[in-house]
Amino acid sequence: MNLPAFDDVTTIGCVGVGTIGGGWVAHFLARGYRVKAWDPSPDAEEKLRTLIDMAWPALTELGLAEGADPHAVTVHSDLAEALDGVGFVQESAPEDLTLKRELFARIEAALAPGVVVGSSTSGYSMTEMATELNDPGRFVVGHPFNPPYLIPLVEVVGGEGSDADAVTWASGWYEHIGKSVITMEREVPGFIANRLQEAMWREALHMIENGEATVEQIDLSITEGPGLRWPLQGPMLTFHLAGGPGGMAHMLDHFGPSLKSPWTRLGAPELTGELRDRVVAGIDEEAQGRSVADLIAQRDRSIIAIRRIIDQIRADEGNGGAGDEGEGPGGPPHA
Structure with missing residues (x-):
């Protein structure tokens, strides 16, 4: 399978931009990528831009990649248009198996060869989602945790038809964009x-x-x-x-x-x-x-503080306990 080098990927396709998909968009933008998003909801763009605005202060505090721009996202009503020219696709459609199967087939038909698709599914296996695909080799699960722009963990696992190279590439890709990755050896309902x-x-x-x-x-x-x-x-x-x-x-x-x-x-x-x-x-x-927005802001502040402390502890351990020489709380996050 001919897969792109990580550094050659500059534009991400995000299919479905609700709470999870929108969180992925914010993460990709913060890492300096351009994002092309697709969602059939009539108010998808308005909700997405509100989510990005809410997430951006936390992402800024964690540390933005060079060139990170919260406005570097376009929202499309045509799926083929949204997937044109992208180097990776993150699918985050609702947890409806029939919908997923039909959407995967549409993604396959519109997407250029060699582009890996990671699914944010929280419960379905790739094997059961890929039944309508002609070639499921490049489709894998990349299951995040809410909010994807702050929680590092991504669980990666392929289905029966997934190519081993695509699974390896996806795991490396998620690490490349700052995620902590568990590559599962086999499919387990609900993941870990x-x-x-x-x-x-x-x-x-x-x-x-x-x-x-x-x-x-x-x-x-x-x-x-x-x-x-x-x-x-x-x-x-x-x-x-x-x-x-x-x-x-x-x-x-x-x-x-x-x-x-x-x-x-x-x-x-x-x-x-x-x-x-x-x-x-x-x-x-x-x-x-406290409103949901209030609680989200409190949650994000707390996660940032915890992640900084964890980073400091890990840095201290890596330097034999010499805390002053390690990466301080203000340094870039591990993920």
Whole structure:
């Protein structure tokens, strides 16, 4: 497969520019690329430009690439026009399998050879999305996390028809544009991080439904508890440390039997009207009058602060603890 050099890619095609797709547009613009966007919604351009305006202060604070321009995006109503001349495509259409299949076929018909397509899908496999393609080799999953312009992680995985070179290229490409990449060895429904999030989400809904915890208590249990350990050491390393000097081996040997304790209920509870209203009411109470825009701004400021601290810690470790010689909080981000 004849794939472009990363430095030769100057224009990105973004297909679907809702919350996730729009976040991708903001990220690409901040990295100095020109973006051609397509979305059939009549108000897509207005919403996209509002999202970019909201994201740009955070991106500016993190550090913009040379030539980064929030206005270097055009929104097109014709898909072929939007894909003309692009060097990479990020697809972020709604999670509708029939829609994805039909859209992929349209992308394939309009796109020049050798251009890789990454899908932002959060649940579908590339194998099941690619059924209408003549040659699915260059189509891969590039699953981001919200907001894509701030959260570094992208999970990359190909389908049964994806070319191994395209998967390798996509992983390298996402790293090239500042992302932290997990290249999965095989397709798993929901990928990795979403499956872990989903388990916690289902248990949270069970506790709310049973009156065992409030919405605010659930959030505090993470932000004031294990969430503080996770930015640098994930759940597996956390449990390794819980084993003391014996580490994970002791943890598994000592606490392994408790895995059979009926603590968690991974089956999803029925989303009744009552449960839905209790969750919404709990969020309204926790938000304390802050709008979604207010909460997004607070979230973005917090993520920037956390990322800078993580960068400083990693820089210190890389310099043997000599913090003054490492990249400071004001330096460019790793991702």
